Amino acid sequence: MLRLLNIELIKLKTSRVSRVLIFGYFFLLTCIALIAAIKFDIGPIKFHLAEQGIFNFPFIWHFNTFVAAWLKLFLAIIIVSMVANEYSNKTLKQNLIDGLSKKEFILSKFLTVILFSVVSVLFVFVVSLILGLIYSDYNEIGIIFSDMQYLVGYFVKLVGFFSFCLFLGILIKRSAFALGFLILWQTFEGISTGILYxxxxxxxxxxxxxxxxxxxxxxxxxxxTRLGAVKSAANQLGEEFTKNYDVQFWDVLIVMGWTAIFIYGSYALLKKRDL
Structure with missing residues (x-):
């Protein structure tokens, strides 16, 4: 497995675009810290976002994983491009000629997906821990390391999303069209959801x-809507939030099921094609 992963890392290392996107992704993750600097001081109105409790333990794990998940498109571009380049540069055919099986090829891509997801989770964990230790009102060990379920949910979410991107890259073979289809599919789900409701x-x-x-x-x-200020405002308006914010076990199973379908689908497509 290390051999397969090393092959993919060498390819990424030689791609300037991939290096720029990876750097940009982790730079933007670091920029979550800049949220703490948002202040409004207009006469009697004083507002400091960090003082609203967004960096309090354990809420910070929920907040930061939710925000960080929006940046996953950077790595999605890399994964789609990584697959598309295999076709355009004919490295896929060369890898197979050199003895790499189609199963090993898909496994090498999936290992890259896992690696991206693990590193992303660790990065968000470190950034969140530092911000929490600086700004949180609660620093007891038991509170700091509670609600770690959001990091697990974040990891499963990244693996599922990147596996979908891998499948689209194999299916369409052109990065621009694959990303376009991703946006089209998101639109389709949105419209379908609206019609169903x-x-x-x-x-x-x-x-x-x-x-x-x-x-x-x-x-x-x-x-x-978990923030105290939002709940207070809602109560004054006679509203009450009853949403369950936990990472649901069934949602984890559903995403893991889709991940398995996407990876197997990628292998089945590659196996059927005459390269």
């Missing part, structure tokens, strides 16, 4: 839960 609201939550991208989005729900 309009025509069959009772069953819509159960059906849409199994949509690939929607199932990934369900892993880490929006954290904004």
């Amino acid at each position: 309009w025509k069959a609201e009772a069953i819509a939550p159960y059906v849409t839960r199994f949509f690939p991208l929607n199932s990934m989005a369900n892993l880490i729900k929006e954290p904004g």
Whole structure:
């Protein structure tokens, strides 16, 4: 496995675009810290975002994984391009001639997906831990390391999403078209969800839960309505939030199921093709 992963790392190392995108991705992850610097001081109105509790343990694990998940498109571009380049540069055919099996080829890509996901989770963990130790009102060990479920959900979400991108790269073979299809599929899920809630609201939550991208989005729900200030404002308006913000076990299983389908689908497509 290390041999297969090393082959992919060498390819990434020689790609200038990939290096720039990887650097940009982790730079933007680091920029989450800049949220703490957001301040408004207009006369009697004083607002400091970090003082609203977004960096309090354990809420920070939820908030930062939710924000970081929006940046995954950077690595998605790398994965799609990585596959497309195998076709355009004919390195896939050369790898197979040199003795790499199609199963090993897909495995090498999946190992890269796992590596990207693990490094991303570790990076978010370190950034969140540092920000929390600086700004959190709660620094007890038990509180700091509670709600780590969001890091697990973040990892599963990344692996599922990158596996989908890998499948699209194998299916379409052109990075621009594959990314275009990804956007088209997101639009399709959005429209389908809207129609289901309009025509069959009772069953819509159960059906849409199994949509690939929607199932990934369900892993880490929006954290904004968990904030005390938002809850207080809602209570004053007579509203109450009853959402379950936990990472649901069934959502994890659904995304893992889609991951298996995408990886097997990638292998099945490659196996059928005459390269």
